[in-house]
Amino acid sequence: MTSTNNFDVVVFGGGSAGYACALRASQLGQSVALIEKDKLGGTCLHRGCIPTKALLHAAEIADHTRDSAHYGVKADFVGIDMTGVNSYKDGIVNKTFRGLSGLIKSRGITIVEGDGKLVAANAVEVNGVRYEGRNVVLATGSTPRSLPGLNIDGKRIITSEHALHLQQVPQSVVVLGGGVIGVEFASVWRSFGAEVTIVEALPRLVPTEDTESSKRLERAFRKRGIKFHTGVRFSGVTETEGGVQVSLEDGKTIDAELLMVAVGRGSVSEGLGYEQAGIAMERGSVVVNEYCQTNVPGVYAIGDLIPTLQLAHVGFQEGILVAEHIAGQEVKPIDYKGVPRVTYSDPEIASVGLTTEQAKEQGYEVKEAMYDLAGNPKSSILNTSGVVKVITAQDGPVLGIHMVGARVGELIGEAQLIYNWEAFPSDVAPLIHAHPSQNEALGEAHLALAGKPLHVHG
Numbered sequence: 001m002t003s004t005n006n007f008d009v010v011v012f013g014g015g016s017a018g019y020a021c022a023l024r025a026s027q028l029g030q031s032v033a034l035i036e037k038d039k040l041g042g043t044c045l046h047r048g049c050i051p052t053k054a055l056l057h058a059a060e061i062a063d064h065t066r067d068s069a070h071y072g073v074k075a076d077f078v079g080i081d082m083t084g085v086n087s088y089k090d091g092i093v094n095k096t097f098r099g100l101s102g103l104i105k106s107r108g109i110t111i112v113e114g115d116g117k118l119v120a121a122n123a124v125e126v127n128g129v130r131y132e133g134r135n136v137v138l139a140t141g142s143t144p145r146s147l148p149g150l151n152i153d154g155k156r157i158i159t160s161e162h163a164l165h166l167q168q169v170p171q172s173v174v175v176l177g178g179g180v181i182g183v184e185f186a187s188v189w190r191s192f193g194a195e196v197t198i199v200e201a202l203p204r205l206v207p208t209e210d211t212e213s214s215k216r217l218e219r220a221f222r223k224r225g226i227k228f229h230t231g232v233r234f235s236g237v238t239e240t241e242g243g244v245q246v247s248l249e250d251g252k253t254i255d256a257e258l259l260m261v262a263v264g265r266g267s268v269s270e271g272l273g274y275e276q277a278g279i280a281m282e283r284g285s286v287v288v289n290e291y292c293q294t295n296v297p298g299v300y301a302i303g304d305l306i307p308t309l310q311l312a313h314v315g316f317q318e319g320i321l322v323a324e325h326i327a328g329q330e331v332k333p334i335d336y337k338g339v340p341r342v343t344y345s346d347p348e349i350a351s352v353g354l355t356t357e358q359a360k361e362q363g364y365e366v367k368e369a370m371y372d373l374a375g376n377p378k379s380s381i382l383n384t385s386g387v388v389k390v391i392t393a394q395d396g397p398v399l400g401i402h403m404v405g406a407r408v409g410e411l412i413g414e415a416q417l418i419y420n421w422e423a424f425p426s427d428v429a430p431l432i433h434a435h436p437s438q439n440e441a442l443g444e445a446h447l448a449l450a451g452k453p454l455h456v457h458g
């Protein structure tokens, strides 16, 4: 018999990973408690994926309005009304939040509101009440990281969380970190009219992506007037009358109204009782095996709390995997290389599988095709440039797909099927792609690899 505070599964954290686990577990007939101190939906819905994509869409409209004459449309770009932008963004977040809350409630999940702490391997305490589970799933997520010497005051020195609530467009911003979050905000602010400078310690922007994608993004950003310093470290920041002065280790200084710190995200685990319960940790993250099990029997961890890709859809899948594992189903570990990755800046970057460098490191004799979007009429209609790059093993399956250009994020669905089904170029080449579509560029790259290029010069 299950008493009020005894459950099959106690999920600690109601973000993407935690709520997905709760939904799947309840679907499998488990009694579930979902503990959340803030709002169901977590970072992705309230401070991440959704609000940033709303900003990026408003940014796209601003750019289209400015460029309207190119299409023969008469429109004047007058400016950005941040109150209006924020109300559009918040409207999307609130609508999605209402939908999600209703869905979770409809599944009979017990939602526990409050600040929790793991007080035993099988129990989380909230407001003095103990919630025990046959299994406990830790899903407390992540929060923005900082650097020593940085005082994030939320006014002049901010993180992505503050950046979502600005009441006006800053005149100038330094973005510290050229990873996915830094690049997306840089793109938004530039479209809104700000002077933007990115500082990245590694030698290129989006350094975890294929080198070709970084090169194309850098070229596009240069054209858009987004400045960047790569391969140089930040050394300090001082406040000035108009904002901040950022110093770099090569002696250069940059003045701006704001500094946004986007140097990665660290797990939320401090003070939550994890170590006391005997759970193995590494640099703040919970250590797990391929089934997201910690070293303590009955305790799992998922999402940004563990050192896998920090993406909402990775959290969803880890949550589902854990729920099914708990229910005794046979589950297949996640192939993290097969996770689709999208950077939603202008231009977008989308990728799945290995980069050329990784494929070579793994000993593959690599064959590649690069299809330039200049040859793709739909991309010309959209006035975008970019590339689709497909990497295969010599006489083998597709190992990686890397795309750059407006809206290429929408092409990743097909790309991930190709990679995850281990298709050969000769499997994909006969598949028909609708004309005119950007998907044709994927088809063309596979035709080229299969030895029968169609719309290719020379």
Ligand SMILES: Cc1cc2nc3c(=O)[nH]c(=O)nc-3n(C[C@H](O)[C@H](O)[C@H](O)COP(=O)(O)OP(=O)(O)OC[C@H]3O[C@@H](n4cnc5c(N)ncnc54)[C@H](O)[C@@H]3O)c2cc1C
Residues within 6 Å of the ligand: 012, 013, 014, 015, 016, 017, 018, 035, 036, 037, 038, 039, 040, 041, 042, 043, 044, 045, 047, 048, 049, 050, 052, 114, 115, 116, 117, 139, 140, 141, 142, 160, 181, 268, 272, 302, 303, 304, 305, 309, 310, 311, 312, 313, 314, 315, 344
């Ligand atoms: C600016 C930005 C843009 C992003 N864009 C994308 C994107 O486009 N696509 C994508 O896939 N990913 C994106 N991400 C990443 C994505 O948001 C995360 O990977 C995802 O939210 C992780 O989910 P999670 O459930 O592990 O953690 P979280 O979403 O952080 O959820 C953890 C939850 O646990 C709760 N919690 C923590 N401690 C306690 C406690 N003591 N008691 C009770 N509750 C607690 C928190 O309140 C939170 O709701 C973005 C992130 C950011 C910051």
